[in-house]
Amino acid sequence: MARYFNDVSRTFNEYLLIPGLTTKECFPQNVSLKTPLVKYQKGTAPELELNIPFVSAIMQSVSDHKMAIALAKNGGLSFIFGSQAIETQVEMVRKVKKFKAGFVVSDANLTPNDTLKEVLAIKASTGHSTIGITADGTSNGKLLGIVTSRDYRESKDNLDTKISEFMTPFSKLVTGELGISLTEANDIIWDHKLNTLPIIDKDQNLQYFVFRKDYDAHKENPNELLDPNKKLLVGAGINTRDYTERVPQLVEAGVDVLCIDSSDGFSEWQAETIGFIKNKYNGKVKVGAGNVVDKDGFLYLVEAGADFIKVGIGGGSICITREQKGIGRGQATSLIEVAKARDEYFEQTGIYVPICSDGGIVQDYHMVLALAMGADFIMMGRYFARFDESPTKILKVGSNYVKEYWGEGSNRARNWQRYDTGGSEGLKFEEGVDSYVPYAGKLKDNLDITVGKIISTMCSCGALSIPELEKNAKITLVSSTSIIEGGAHDVILKETNI
Ligand code: RVP
Numbered sequence: 001m002a003r004y005f006n007d008v009s010r011t012f013n014e015y016l017l018i019p020g021l022t023t024k025e026c027f028p029q030n031v032s033l034k035t036p037l038v039k040y041q042k043g044t045a046p047e048l049e050l051n052i053p054f055v056s057a058i059m060q061s062v063s064d065h066k067m068a069i070a071l072a073k074n075g076g077l078s079f080i081f082g083s084q085a086i087e088t089q090v091e092m093v094r095k096v097k098k099f100k101a102g103f104v105v106s107d108a109n110l111t112p113n114d115t116l117k118e119v120l121a122i123k124a125s126t127g128h129s130t131i132g133i134t135a136d137g138t139s140n141g142k143l144l145g146i147v148t149s150r151d152y153r154e155s156k157d158n159l160d161t162k163i164s165e166f167m168t169p170f171s172k173l174v175t176g177e178l179g180i181s182l183t184e185a186n187d188i189i190w191d192h193k194l195n196t197l198p199i200i201d202k203d204q205n206l207q208y209f210v211f212r213k214d215y216d217a218h219k220e221n222p223n224e225l226l227d228p229n230k231k232l233l234v235g236a237g238i239n240t241r242d243y244t245e246r247v248p249q250l251v252e253a254g255v256d257v258l259c260i261d262s263s264d265g266f267s268e269w270q271a272e273t274i275g276f277i278k279n280k281y282n283g284k285v286k287v288g289a290g291n292v293v294d295k296d297g298f299l300y301l302v303e304a305g306a307d308f309i310k311v312g313i314g315g316g317s318i319c320i321t322r323e324q325k326g327i328g329r330g331q332a333t334s335l336i337e338v339a340k341a342r343d344e345y346f347e348q349t350g351i352y353v354p355i356c357s358d359g360g361i362v363q364d365y366h367m368v369l370a371l372a373m374g375a376d377f378i379m380m381g382r383y384f385a386r387f388d389e390s391p392t393k394i395l396k397v398g399s400n401y402v403k404e405y406w407g408e409g410s411n412r413a414r415n416w417q418r419y420d421t422g423g424s425e426g427l428k429f430e431e432g433v434d435s436y437v438p439y440a441g442k443l444k445d446n447l448d449i450t451v452g453k454i455i456s457t458m459c460s461c462g463a464l465s466i467p468e469l470e471k472n473a474k475i476t477l478v479s480s481t482s483i484i485e486g487g488a489h490d491v492i493l494k495e496t497n498i
Contacts, residue, residue, distance in 0.1 A: 036049055101232075410433055
């Protein structure tokens with residue numbers, strides 16, 4: 001006979017938190033959102049931690065190198081999407097690992113023989129007004145000068161004028177030597193009243209630009225997630241088909257953590273993939289697995305050696321797996337069961353395996369609920385897809401600005417490996433949709449508000465850390481009538497046309 005789970009499968013919207021005692025110590029500056037990313041033994045520190053409990057989804061429309069840089073600067077981590085060629089994914093990982101806070105690889109470069117016309121064209125296509133003039137026109141060629149918008153008058157100068165005639169030549173440039181720190185670079189900028197400092201190696205090859213305007217931005221990111229070499233941390237999604245080729249190349253590029261990306265991870269394919277990675281790298285390369293929605297799935301992947309477990313099937317905003325295949329479970333119920341299994345496992349073995357709540361976050365308070373229910377961190381797609389840093393274009397649809405957001409199981413992404421159950425290659429039917437999300441501006445502006453709200457809720461619950469929140473949270477179920485009471489009700493909102 002089938003096994004029945006008699007408890008109703010519930011989602012975040014059906015719960016609220018009840019405040020705990022807010023002590024005098026419980027103010028926002030005292031709250032820490034640090035959280036483990038990978039498993040660790042009791043009494044030791046996890047090898048990888050997040051400074052804020054957010055990771056961006058392993059999706060084409062969410063996590064490329066730009067998202068990864070922006071999110072790691074703010075304390076979270078991106079898993080760069082795996083539904084692309086190994087070479088392009090590796091290149092994205094490299095871009096994140098090469099990124100040095102405040103040191104920018106110039107992506108607008110020309111030679112002295114090019115003309116003003118080309119300056120204007122490259123400015124329009126890259127959006128950058130500082131152009132590196134190198135011997136071969138590449139970002140690491142021998143530096144011969146720079147051009148900024150102060151060097152020409154677009155409306156008056158002849159478009160055929162050669163760059164060599166109006167650039168600031170190398171002899172007049174103040175430069176910094178490769179290896180100097182950001183503080184030293186900024187001192188030079190300050191002393192010489194510069195806007196841009198080119199950093200060159202001993203052969204005069206251009207390496208980076210340091211911009212005056214970035215200095216303050218860097219100071220604004222106290223949560224930056226860095227490895228011991230002060231490089232941003234980055235993750236990458238992998239699948240259970242080409243891992244023997246993909247993983248070594250990602251590791252070579254410096255990826256910090258991997259995650260097997262699958263809608264249903266309770267499979268021998270995942271155990272095999274984890275086994276390969278653990279054997280090949282003596283356990284040193286970290287890999288998360290999933291997704292699962294119950295204790296059985298959790299324990300199976302933990303025994304297989306996974307470093308963290310991702311929880312959630314069918315709750316993603318663009319996901320139609322539940323409709324198509326009839327598998328899944330309410331996100332809150334899944335999380336509560338898996339968190340309990342994680343805690344029991346910790347008690348029995350002394351090994352703490354972090355869990356990640358993946359998908360289905362709609363309101364910011366759902367994030368606090370997820371953490372209170374035992375998630376160590378949260379993966380989000382829709383939330384991040386709305387920002388400037390996601391890989392898609394801003395479009396105007398009607399009178400609204402939107403960004404595109406499509407599921408990995410949609411015909412657009414064709415990520416059949418994510419839905420693979422063996423057998424022939426290819427997406428057999430769609431499990432995701434192609435959609436728009438409202439455009440929301442810069443990641444940092446939005447994240448600061450979200451983090452502020454989470455901290456404020458934690459203060460209301462009397463929790464100074466995520467483990468404290470999980471231990472002490474009081475959570476109540478809400479009726480559908482009381483959900484109505486929670487929004488503005490029985491008033492005429494001013495923006496409504498009467
Ligand atoms: P959301 O944050 O609600 O947009 O959900 C994102 C999650 O949805 C992803 O991390 C992934 O687990 C899942 N996903 C991605 N593509 C699809 C699909 O096409 N069905 N689902």
